[in-house]
Amino acid sequence: MLDCFRDPVYIWEAGEAELKASGLCTPKVIRSLMDKDVRESITAAMDKINKCDADVITLYDSCYPSALKHTADPPIVLYCRGKLERDEVCVAVVGSRRATWYGLDMAKRLSRELAVRGITIVSGLARGVDSQAHKGALEGGGRTIAVLGCGVDRAYPPENRELMNKVMENGAVISEYLPGTEPVPYNFPARNRIISGLSRGVAVVEASERSGSLITADFALEQGRDVYAVPGNINSAYSTGTNRLIREGAKIVTGVGDIIEELNLEMTSENLNYSAKKSAGFNLSGDEKSIAQRLMSGPVHIDSIARDCGLSIAAVSSVLVMLELSGFVEQLPGKFYKLTE
Amino acid sequence: MYSKIKSCGLMGIDGYIVEVETDISSGIPAFDIVGLGDTAIREARERVRSAIKNSGFEFPIRRITMNLAPANLKKEGSSFDLAISLGILASTGIIEHSSLQRSMFIGELALNGCVKPVKGVLPMAVCAVQNGIRYLFLPEANAREASVVRELHIVPVKELKETVSILSGESEIVPFVDTAFDDEDTDGGYTEDFADVKGQENVKRALEVAASGGHNCLMLGSPGCGKTMLARRLPTILPSMTFEEALEVTKIHSIAGILPPGLPLVKARPFRSPHHTISDTGLVGGGSIPRPGEISLAHYGVLFLDELPEFSKKSLESLRQPLEDGVITITRVNATLTYPARTTLICAANPCRCGKFLDPSGQCTCTPGQIQQYIGKMSGPLLDRMDIHIEVSPVKYKDLDSNGPVESSAVIRERVEGARRVQLERYKGMSIYSNSQLQPAMFAKFCRLDSKCRDIMKNVFDRLGMSARAHGRILKVARTIADMDRSEEIKPVHLTEAIQYRSLDRKIWNI
Ligand SMILES: Nc1ncnc2c1ncn2[C@@H]1O[C@H](COP(=O)(O)OP(=O)(O)OP(=O)(O)O)[C@@H](O)[C@H]1O
Numbered sequence: 001m002l003d004c005f006r007d008p009v010y011i012w013e014a015g016e017a018e019l020k021a022s023g024l025c026t027p028k029v030i031r032s033l034m035d036k037d038v039r040e041s042i043t044a045a046m047d048k049i050n051k052c053d054a055d056v057i058t059l060y061d062s063c064y065p066s067a068l069k070h071t072a073d074p075p076i077v078l079y080c081r082g083k084l085e086r087d088e089v090c091v092a093v094v095g096s097r098r099a100t101w102y103g104l105d106m107a108k109r110l111s112r113e114l115a116v117r118g119i120t121i122v123s124g125l126a127r128g129v130d131s132q133a134h135k136g137a138l139e140g141g142g143r144t145i146a147v148l149g150c151g152v153d154r155a156y157p158p159e160n161r162e163l164m165n166k167v168m169e170n171g172a173v174i175s176e177y178l179p180g181t182e183p184v185p186y187n188f189p190a191r192n193r194i195i196s197g198l199s200r201g202v203a204v205v206e207a208s209e210r211s212g213s214l215i216t217a218d219f220a221l222e223q224g225r226d227v228y229a230v231p232g233n234i235n236s237a238y239s240t241g242t243n244r245l246i247r248e249g250a251k252i253v254t255g256v257g258d259i260i261e262e263l264n265l266e267m268t269s270e271n272l273n274y275s276a277k278k279s280a281g282f283n284l285s286g287d288e289k290s291i292a293q294r295l296m297s298g299p300v301h302i303d304s305i306a307r308d309c310g311l312s313i314a315a316v317s318s319v320l321v322m323l324e325l326s327g328f329v330e331q332l333p334g335k336f337y338k339l340t341e
Numbered sequence: 342m343y344s345k346i347k348s349c350g351l352m353g354i355d356g357y358i359v360e361v362e363t364d365i366s367s368g369i370p371a372f373d374i375v376g377l378g379d380t381a382i383r384e385a386r387e388r389v390r391s392a393i394k395n396s397g398f399e400f401p402i403r404r405i406t407m408n409l410a411p412a413n414l415k416k417e418g419s420s421f422d423l424a425i426s427l428g429i430l431a432s433t434g435i436i437e438h439s440s441l442q443r444s445m446f447i448g449e450l451a452l453n454g455c456v457k458p459v460k461g462v463l464p465m466a467v468c469a470v471q472n473g474i475r476y477l478f479l480p481e482a483n484a485r486e487a488s489v490v491r492e493l494h495i496v497p498v499k500e501l502k503e504t505v506s507i508l509s510g511e512s513e514i515v516p517f518v519d520t521a522f523d524d525e526d527t528d529g530g531y532t533e534d535f536a537d538v539k540g541q542e543n544v545k546r547a548l549e550v551a552a553s554g555g556h557n558c559l560m561l562g563s564p565g566c567g568k569t570m571l572a573r574r575l576p577t578i579l580p581s582m583t584f585e586e587a588l589e590v591t592k593i594h595s596i597a598g599i600l601p602p603g604l605p606l607v608k609a610r611p612f613r614s615p616h617h618t619i620s621d622t623g624l625v626g627g628g629s630i631p632r633p634g635e636i637s638l639a640h641y642g643v644l645f646l647d648e649l650p651e652f653s654k655k656s657l658e659s660l661r662q663p664l665e666d667g668v669i670t671i672t673r674v675n676a677t678l679t680y681p682a683r684t685t686l687i688c689a690a691n692p693c694r695c696g697k698f699l700d701p702s703g704q705c706t707c708t709p710g711q712i713q714q715y716i717g718k719m720s721g722p723l724l725d726r727m728d729i730h731i732e733v734s735p736v737k738y739k740d741l742d743s744n745g746p747v748e749s750s751a752v753i754r755e756r757v758e759g760a761r762r763v764q765l766e767r768y769k770g771m772s773i774y775s776n777s778q779l780q781p782a783m784f785a786k787f788c789r790l791d792s793k794c795r796d797i798m799k800n801v802f803d804r805l806g807m808s809a810r811a812h813g814r815i816l817k818v819a820r821t822i823a824d825m826d827r828s829e830e831i832k833p834v835h836l837t838e839a840i841q842y843r844s845l846d847r848k849i850w851n852i
Pocket residue numbers: 537538539540541562563564565566567568569570571647648689736741
């Protein structure tokens with residue numbers, strides 16, 4: 001039917017006679033299309049769509065993501081707030097909602113480094129790893145897509161409203177569910193097929209044995225996507241899922257390079273030089289320089305910095321705060337410091 | 342016959358004169374003690390009766406009435422035994438009345454007539470001097486404790502019989518003179534020293550800042566990383582106590598009966614670390630027989646609460662007011678007591694449930710939610726009083742093994758004393774004496790920030806995601822760091838270092 005009318009709007013606006021003439025509809029379908037209640041509920045839905053300013057993208061639209069289109073079970077309609085780009089290279093970064101500091105840090109870092117290289121980060125806007133993935137992409141100045149299990153007019157979880165707005169500005173928030181749809185648990189597994197379907201690969205950062213992100217990984221395999229997993233402490237209950245994925249053949253991720261390698265992308269030098277460009281903008285004093293030098297090789301404890309740079313703790317404490325304020329270094333738990341990536 | 346003899350009662354940490362009046366008249370034999378005595382005093386009748394008999398004197402079979410004046414104050418304990426028995430012996434003419442002039446008698450009696458030690462002798466001795474007493478008769482075991490008070494003849498006695506023979510002039514008074522006390526060593530005689538702690542440079546610096554400004558601290562770190570060891574050494578870098586301060590501490594410890602034997606004056610600043618199962622009264626003082634609590638025992642010293650989240654919310658709440666006021670007030674039916682409670686509070690806690698959040702091993706398996714919940718358990722009025730947050734990581738084996746030069750407590754203490762002098766000078770004539778007591782209204786005067794510092798401060802809140810409650814704490818600590826540097830103004834270096842000590846207000850605890 002869509003093939004004939006090309007756009008649902010034409011079906012909608014067509015009269016009874018027209019539909020009959022097309023010969024594509026049984027009388028029952030025509031009756032239901034013309035039914036008053038049905039028409040009213042559809043009008044209400046249209047209102048909601050208009051209200052949140054969502055685009056309606058059907059499978060037949062040219063802007064429907066092609067990667068998703070060629071999966072086994074693509075959604076007929078995507079409601080989209082923000083902008084989807086043609087042929088963007090997407091990687092999904094997913095994981096537990098309840099994640100450890102390690103998992104959150106890895107999610108953010110990985111996403112940021114991928115985004116810096118021009119890769120769009122897809123995730124589910126959930127608490128924990130998902131949120132960090134979006135944040136990382138935004139920090140890296142890249143694009144990111146959030147796939148929701150509820151209507152795109154809903155901020156779920158509510159504390160992510162602000163993050164959702166940022167994602168819309170720098171990518172898109174999409175869903176196959178009508179605006180107004182409540183976040184009900186059984187929608188979430190189904191939306192995971194969209195996350196993997198959009199992406200060239202799915203990176204699972206931290207997942208316990210029963211994490212929903214493992215469903216995404218399963219979809220990814222069915223859809224012929226790569227599955228990457230970030231290894232975790234073998235004693236940690238929060239990493240049993242990811243570690244099992246690795247045992248079962250997922251590609252182990254110890255750095256962004258492992259994903260880039262697999263994607264076979266031509267990296268432009270401009271992208272790669274992001275960090276270098278950033279640091280050139282800083283005007284470092286003598287002490288700042290020597291501390292920065294000391295941090296080149298990775299995180300260092302404040303006591304070691306002081307000792308190795310021959311400075312007092314008081315001086316180092318003060319300089320580190322200044323470096324932190326200028327965004328050059330970052331403090332880790334336990335008074336360890338590292339250069340901002 | 343009537344007699345009057347002086348003893349001493351305790352109210353808070355001060356003594357007051359109690360006159361023990363005895364009247365013996367003919368009539369049905371009886372022995373009554375009036376004047377708001379407690380059970381111990383009622384039972385004194387039996388101890389006194391036996392002690393008198395077993396000392397070879399006759400106990401009068403007549404009507405004995407005793408009054409402990411002033412009659413409106415509640416009196417406690419067994420320290421009136423000696424005075425009560427002497428009152429009876431004076432009334433029956435065994436002792437000359439005149440020999441009791443200008444003397445005070447303290448001591449518990451055993452049934453065999455031995456004089457046993459009591460608590461709170463020091464404040465009693467102070468009270469004696471203030472009331473013009475010349476001779477203080479007291480249990481031999483308490484003599485050294487009282488000898489701190491100089492203008493008094495201390496007469497240690499072993500038994501009732503000996504006391505009587507001194508009073509009747511048969512034996513000579515040999516006033517107690519403590520020779521050991523004359524040494525002028527003021528370093529407190531600590532057995533611990535900061536030099537024992539290997540590595541942990543930034544923690545030591547933070548503790549020096551805390552000592553310099555009298556700031557309360559919170560230490561976070563995994564079990565066994567050395568939190569207790571570090572906290573225990575804070576008293577060793579606090580300024581040496583003046584004689585008056587030492588006397589006050591000794592008085593409190595005397596009342597609590599925790600003076601170590603052979604130590605007349607407590608010169609070391611106290612370090613108290615009550616277990617988290619302690620009762621509220623144990624912590625702040627009070628009870629049916631009022632006793633100073635741990636916070637008062639830590640007066641002029643350090644109160645250390647290890648495993649802070651394990652303490653009950655209620656007992657932590659009860660600490661709030663005394664910490665603020667420097668005294669604890671206990672209201673009783675017919676009197677209000679105060680115990681001093683001016684202490685530096687150090688709390689220690691694991692950073693998270695598994696304890697490893699701050700360790701470089703990266704083995705912490707807690708979610709941010711769990712970490713927040715864990716830290717949240719501590720938050721509340723007490724956490725808001727912590728000026729300095731210290732993150733303690735375990736030292737590396739390499740550091741533990743090293744023998745590099747480390748600063749001793751004495752060297753650090755000298756610097757601390759310098760910084761304290763600056764504060765005493767600045768706050769002269771005001772109600773405060775250290776930066777930790779600065780009130781928000783005083784910030785404008787004493788913690789002014791120039792435009793450069795203001796920029797930094799603004800940046801801190803924007804970029805590091807610090808919470809606003811950190812603001813005042815940062816100002817106070819920055820003031821202390823400036824004082825350590827002898828700088829009139831707070832400069833950016835001072836401010837930025839102060840910002841380091843607000844770990845819990847940072848984003849990493851709050852992803
Ligand atoms: N920096 C250090 N230098 C020398 N010895 C240390 C150091 N850190 C720890 N130790 C040793 O380890 C022991 C354990 O330290 P401590 O009891 O202070 O740990 P803790 O952090 O208080 O643990 P907890 O609060 O769980 O009891 C100390 O008694 C000391 O012998």
